[in-house]
Amino acid sequence: MSDQNDGNPIKRSPPPFSKDPRLQPPTRTKIRQQKLKYTFVGYIIVLIFLAITQFIGVGFFTQGFLLSRNVLPDISTCQDQNGCVPPRFDKAILLVIDALRFDFVIPVPDSKEYYHNNFPILHELATQNSDNAVLLKFLADPPTTTLQRLKGLTTGSLPTFIDAGSNFDGDAIDEDNWLLQLHRINKTIAFMGDDTWKALFTEYIHPDYHFPYDSLNVWDLHTVDNGVIEHLYPLIDKENSTKWDLLVGHFLGVDHVGHRYGPDHYSMKEKLNQMNEVIQKVIDSLDDKTLLVVIGDHGMDSTGNHGGDSRDELESTLFMYSKNKTFLKKEKSVYNTTNLGENYREVNQIDLVPTISLLLGLPIPYNNLGFPIDEAFGSLKELSTAAQKTIDQIGSFRKNTPNLADSLIEEYQSFDSNYDTYGTSATHYFDLIEQAKLYQYLSLEQCKGLWATFDLRLIGIGVGILFLALTFMITYSRSIPAVRVSTMSFEFIGSVVAMAIMGLVLSFSVYIVLKPSDFTLRICLAIGAALGMVVGFWAPIMDRFSIGFLWHQIVDFFLYNFNSWSFMGILFVVFHCLIFASNSFVVWEDKMVSFFLLSFGGCCIYGCYTNNKLSERQKILAISHAITFTICTRLSSMINLCREEQRPYCEPNFTNSWWSIVLLHVAAYLLPACIMSFYKLSDSYHSAAPLWIGTGMKFLLFMNAVYWTFEYVSNSEYLSKLNTIIGLSLMRSFKLAIARLVLFISLILANFSWSRGPLCVKLELSGTNTPTNLDIEETDDSDSDASTKTATILGYGNVYGSSYFLLVLNFSIAIMLTTKPLGALSLNLLLIQILSLLEILDVLSIRRNLISPIIFGLLGYQHFFSTGHQATLQSIQWEFGFMTTESIVFPFTHLNIYLNTFGPFFIPALAIPLITIWKIVPSSKPITLLSQIITNITTLITYHLFTGLSSLIFAAHFRRHLMVWKIFAPRFMLSGLLIISLNVFLIFVTLWFGTGKILTQINRIFGK
Known part of the structure; x- marks a missing residue:
């Protein structure tokens, strides 16, 4: 787009006689500024509407894709189940040790890991008191997040993938569960520990014995566990043991050690030893009528995280103990694997629900799908009765559940008739139990398949809306520049607004008249708004340009603007989109x-x-930039946080080690020096640059290194004496102060100063003292020396780029703080890559080429992976939420996690205008410059929209694939979040705050 008035004198009427400047006609510079302002606002509005359209498309796809299941509101009663069995135990103690992986509690010979052989009491009791104790491998259902596991452990139903998002915002359970059954018969429930229980069961827990603790601060290893112990020990004393019927304690220390340090850390040994002492204390205080159940809700992987379905995450622990009641003993299952712990039988976590319900004489919850655990009962006769009660409950649930009522009828009737025939014969108990297990297994597998439901209509609507948004975005970004000129008129914006309103009105009318049962009013309004905006985008363009003209423009683009670099960019986009067609390629x-x-x-x-257009010196410099870019790319690719599926071909090295801390200190001095050298290439290291780079950046990077030094010292076993001398609480205070200081300076103070501060230029006058700013007072006309002075503006050739890059540094420093040391080093390399890339684009004259913004997009992906992330739930680094706060405080906790996760994408997105404005002099046509920046911004959005749409399409295509919830679904979720996050960041930070400020300021100072 061109500024048609720029370059031609503007004709004006003769000036009036008045000398009042308010009455003077507007100058050419002011007219240009006003025109730039209106054009800028027009671009912002168009991009906002395009973003809203994409958000609606992502929302529809997500709603149609993520799992849903049927939850019946019925509550079981003893009458429904032909009477409840007499209870084996009067009371129960349930101790949940979060993330207690099974190999943490069994002997592992010759192991030197901290997580082995430090929690021996469960195995010792199971072997030495085999009649009174049972130790089993407890298999969780994915997703292995605490809230979903607690739902399964209390209701007996299966979790759904969408529930994983509510792990940090749990709502009360709205279905039958065994805590509700206890509450209905006026039993007293006492609880202490993880506050997730408060969110789920607060109405069932006695208010006098309710002691919840904040569960999400994974930096805190002891507060929750110490709080549980503080309230647990008094309640298990004999004088207080009559005050409760169920006592629940949920410990979090083991889980938090895993999240913070990984399982192989000396803190894990200390925590497991503490849990060993707790169990011993509880057993010593146990009476003959109380059942002790110790469980883990899930395991953890080698990095200490969980959420997926790897074996280490699924294998947890179940231990049951009674002082005078005997348990059945069974041989290990023939289906066990040859992994560690192969001599232990496996049971599903949902099997705890009918087991504990029957042991306490309760009705089995209505939605339960589990089967009683064999070992929990005293004889085969008791177990056969438990099996019969469970099968009756499952049969009742199936009868009242759509799509389940007409299946497995023959199997249920066969079991029922067999039970009536020989249910009292001891010789047939075993056969009867096996038949019941087969029925429960078939029912469970059928439910897993049926509950993986997808609404293909919503998925199709979402894909369709995103595709329409993509077609317009392609047209808007690069192919047809004339389209952008037409869309800057407020007639176009009015068309979009009017059509969106019309779409809302029509969809509302359709909903009122037809009253569709499948779509809610919210869905209808969203469809109407999205389609209305799409029509509003295209209608003015099709009215102004014929289809033949548009096709001619597209052909011209490929004929005259297409070269080998553009071809390479298209290849990268195509290959990146095709990656999602294979689970193996997604993994790698x-x-x-x-x-x-x-x-x-x-x-x-x-x-x-x-x-050949370059001189020898220029060629050497250009090649050195290209080599620097390539070396930095290779070094970044060497930082690995391997997915489970990548092993054994990938060796993880993303750890906090002493050498990474040393490199962080070195980088605090080397990175500013490197950036300074790039600035000096364009003679731009003046005014604001030394303050930002030489002083501010060096100080903040040093403080970042100091923060991680404190973190390493506080976590090091070898420096434990130093920890004692300094004090962990004091060190924690230092870290909080440093983190808050760095984030405040980099995100608030530095950005405010940047928006008000000077440019990176210097005015040099020959033959006199050199002023250091551009505020030069006018000299007297009679001063003969002034006429002989010559002025040179140093940094004039890169006035846009040098000043704008300071904004990139502000955000980069904040993102580096919220990244682990190796991740921060990777982001150091990213900044060097960006500067080298800008020099290459200038030398090769491809700054307007398609390849340029695509490489910026690829840089975001590379450093997303090299900062310790993968497209998995387990790789989310939740611990960074508590870097600046000791508890959950909105928005600071969420901001840290957001910067940590999406920061590697934000830095290239913020730097994207530099493709246009790096190493150029102030333009007399700022609107043209803005148009070129918009081209690159929208091209970057288009690239992410291409990859995101491909990810969504293949996730829908492979919705029945074995790896859908492990690989394809997390990748589509990353794509959806990227589409939303980058649109918001590019519009409001890159364009509104960054680009608008720098273009306006320079046009005001250097405008002609």
């Missing part, structure tokens, strides 16, 4: 992205070497 996406960038780096080296 990090290496694929690095391959794309290394290929580009190699082509840049060749392109600089064969560029």
Whole structure:
């Protein structure tokens, strides 16, 4: 787009006689500023509407794709189940040790790991008191997050994938569960520990014995556990043991050690030893009428995280103990694997629900799908009765559940008739129990298949809306520049608004008249708004341009603006989209992205070497930039946090080690020096640059290194004496102060100063003292020396880029703080990559080429992976939420996690205008400059929209794939969040705050 008035004198009427400046006609500069302002606002509005359309598409797809299941509101009663069995135990103590992986509690010979052989009491009791204790492998259902596990452990139903998102915002359970059954018969429930129980069961827990603790601060290893112990020990004393019927204690220390340090840390040994002492204390206080149940809700992987379905995450622990009641003993299952703990039988976690209900004489919860645990009962006769009660409950549930009522009828009737025939014969108890298990197994597998339901209509609507948004975005971004000119008129914006309102009105009318049962009013309004905006986008364009003209413009783009670099960019986009067609390629996406960038780096080296337009010195400098980019790319790709599926071909090295802390201190001095060298290439290291880079950046990076030094010292076993001398609480205070200071300076103070501060230029006057700013007072006309002075503006050739890059540094420092040391080093390399890339684009004259914004997009993906992330739930680094707060405080806790997760994408997104404004002099046509920046911003959005839409389409295509919830679903969720996050960041931070400020300021100072 061109500024048609720029370059031509503006004709004006003769000035009036009045000398009042308010009455003077507007100057050419003011007219240009006003025009720039209106054009800028127009771009913002168009991009906001495009973003809203994409958000609606993502919302529809998500609602149609994520799992749903039928939850019946019925509450079981003893009458419904032909009477309840007499209770084996009067009371129960349930101790939940979060993330208690099974190999933590069994002997592992010759193991030196901290998580082995430090919790021996459960295994010792199971072997030495085999009649009174049972130790089993407890298999969780994915997703292995605490809230979903608690739902399964109390209701007996299966979790759904969408529930994983509510792990940090749990709502009360709205279905039958065994705590509700206890409450209905006026039993007293006491609880202490993880406050997730408060969210789920607060109405059932006695208010006098309710002691919840904040569960999400994974940096805190002891507060929750110490609080549980503080209230647990008094309640298990004999004088207080009559005050409760169920006592629940949920310990979090083991889980928090895993999240913070990983399982192989000396803190894990201390925590397991503490749990060993707790169990011993509880057993010593146990009476003959009380059942002790110790469980883990899930395990943890080798990094200490959980949420997925790897074996280490699924295998937890179940221990039952009674002082005078005997348990059945069974041989290990023939289906056990040959992994560690193979001599222990496996049971599903949902099997605890009918087991504990029958042991306490309660009705089995209505939605239960589990089967009683064999070992929990005293004889085969008791177990056969328990099996019969459970099968009756499951049969009742199936009878009242759509899509289940007409299946497995023959199996249920066969079991019922067999039970009536020989239910009292001891010789047939075993056969009867096995038949019941088969029925329960078939029912469970059928429910798993039926509950993996997808609403293909909503999925199709979502994909369709995103596709329409993509077609317009392609047209808007690069192919047809004339379209952007037309969309800047407020007639176009009015068309979009009017059509969106019309779509809302029509969809509301359709809903009122037809009253569709399948779609809610909210869905109808969203469809109407999205389609209305799409029509509003295209209607003015099709009215102004014919289809033939649009096709001609597209052909012209490929004929005259297409070259080998554009072809490479298209290849990268196509190959990246095709990655999602294979689960293996999705798993290795990090290496694929690095391959794309290394290929580009190699082509840049060749392109600089064969560029005959450069002098020898320029060619050497250009090749050095290309080599620097390639080396930084290779170094970043060497930082790995391996997915489970990548092993054994990937060795993880993303750890906090002493050498990474040392490198962080070194980088605090090297990175500012490197950036300073780039600034000096364009003679831009003046005014604001030394303050930002030489002083501010160096100080903040040093403080970042100090923070992680304190973190390493506080976590080191070898420096434990130093921890004692300094004090962990004092060290924690230091870290909080440093983190808050760095984030406040980098995100608030530095950005405010940048928006009001000077440019990176310096005015040099020959033959006199050199002023250091541009506020030069006018000299007297009679001063003969003034006429001989010459002025030179140092940094004039890169006035846009040098000043704008300071904004990139502000956000980069904040993101580096919320990243682990190796991740911060990766982001150091990212900044060098960006500067080298900008120099390459300038030398090769491809700054307007399609490849440029695509490489910026690929850089975001590369450093997402190299900062310790993967497209999995387990790789989310929740612990960073408590870097600046000791408890959950909105928005600070959420901001830290957000910066940690999406920061690697935000830095290239913020730097995208530099493609246009790096190493150029102030333009007399700022609107043209803005148009070129919009081209690159929208191209980056288009790239992420391409990959996101491909991810969504293949996730829907493979919805019945074995790996859908492990690979395809998390990847589509990442794509959806990226589409939302990058649109918001690019519009409001990159364009509104960054680009608008720098163009306005420079146009005001240097405008002609």
